[in-house]
Amino acid sequence: MSGKNTNPARQGRHDRLIQERNHDPYKAQKKLPDPTLCTECKAVFTGSRWQWTEKITRPMNTTLCPACSRIHEKIPAGILKVRGEFFQQHRDEILRLVQNKMDREKAQHPLKRLMNVEDKHDGSILVTFTDTHSPRDIGKALANAYHGELDIHYAEDEDLTRVTWSRW
Structure with missing residues (x-):
């Protein structure tokens, strides 16, 4: 008897994890500081997403949101x-x-x-x-x-x- 396991049920799975493609160049590569204000449309990145809010009164970081970036670059x-x-x-x-x-x-x-x-x-x-x-x-x-x-x-x-x- 060889050292190989010939029982197919014991050979394990041959699945492979499929790597999700991140192909949107306008999506932030790293998390933005909370809160961050879009200088163009005034949307605020807070709570891990962009939203319309006027509740934040503390100082904010600023950037262009992905939508405003696409509009400016016409892409x-x-x-x-x-x-x-x-x-x-x-x-x-x-x-x-x-x-x-x-x-x-x-x-x-x-x-x-x-x-x-x-x-x-x-x-x-x-x-x-x-x-x-x-x-x-x-x-x-x-x-x-x-x-x-x-x-x-x-x-x-x-x-x-x-x-x-x-x-x-």
């Missing part, structure tokens, strides 16, 4: 393309839906912001965001409200979500 984390004949006919209504949803999100989550709405020559619009979840959430809201086609792509090699909603 979105999410892109929503809205297109189609239906969009052309209901443009104002759809843009109000996008704006209202983002106003509600921003009130609760300071890092979720709408960066820009750009009209394209083909009649579509590109809406850019500071986070990866907003384009998906708004795309789903458009699909629920108006039906149409929703296409979501998550980039593997970068922190970017691309969403297209269309209805012809």
